[in-house]
Amino acid sequence: MRDDPPISSEAAITAGMSGANTRWTNAEFFIVGLNGGHGVLSIADGAQLTSGNWAAVGYGAGTTGELTISGPGSRWTIQEQLDIAIVGGQAVVTLVNSGELHSIGPMTVYAGARIRGDGILRPANIINEGLLEPGAGVGILHIQSSVTQSDAAGLEIE
Numbered sequence: 075m076r077d078d079p080p081i082s083s084e085a086a087i088t089a090g091m092s093g094a095n096t097r098w099t100n101a102e103f104f105i106v107g108l109n110g111g112h113g114v115l116s117i118a119d120g121a122q123l124t125s126g127n128w129a130a131v132g133y134g135a136g137t138t139g140e141l142t143i144s145g146p147g148s149r150w151t152i153q154e155q156l157d158i159a160i161v162g163g164q165a166v167v168t169l170v171n172s173g174e175l176h177s178i179g180p181m182t183v184y185a186g187a188r189i190r191g192d193g194i195l196r197p198a199n200i201i202n203e204g205l206l207e208p209g210a211g212v213g214i215l216h217i218q219s220s221v222t223q224s225d226a227a228g229l230e231i232e
Contacts, residue, residue, distance in 0.1 A: 086112040094120030094147060104129040104152075107139025107163060114140045117173065120147035129177075130157045132165030132187065139165040143173030143193060155179035156197060159187035159204060169193025169215065181219075185226060191215055202227040 091098055104125040107113035113131075117123055129152045132139030139159075143150060156177040159165040163184075169175060169191035181197035183189055187204035192213025200221045205228040208215035223229065 088114040088116075090116040090118070091121035091123060092116075092118045096121035098123045099126070100124065101126045103127045105133050105139075106131045106141055107137045107165065108133045110134065110136040112138045112140075115142070117141075117143045117148050117150055119145045122148070123150045125150070125152045125154075128152075128154045128157070128179075130160050130163075131167060132159040132163030133157070133161060135162035137163040139163060140168075141165070141175075142168045142170065143175060144168075144170035146172045148172075149174040149176060152177040152179070156181040157184065158182065158189070159184040162186065166190070169195070183227075189215075194218065202229075204228070205230060207232075 106115045131141045158167060158181070164186045167175065167189045170193060173193035175195050177197035180199050180201060182201045183204040185203050188207060189195070190207035192209055192215055194216045196218045199219050200217065202221055203224045203226060207230045209232055
């Protein structure tokens, strides 16, 4: 599947990908939740999404973005940077059962963002101004990069 527009624009939109043979390649930017909308994206059971440019989850005031990546082999790879809860947005990123989030560039977790679960984070580096919740229950969140915590950032380990 090939598609270049964002997942959500001023509406409530849900998209899901599931199955080991499911691939989605997006040549441009990719946004989950935009302009006051509510965007939900689920990548499961070995499905893989590749974004050729910048990506965001929860872009703009009044916006919510939800991303869940679950299961071995399930992955979102971003060729540039990833911003989570940017420009006053809200976002929850959940990695379940070894789901993977990769970014060739940096990942910035802004205030209003939560990253949780027991999967794998693999950006170039993480700048955390939001909340990291390794495990979020039972499990280990594998962070395979450096993390810079701002003074306002949270780290909640259960």
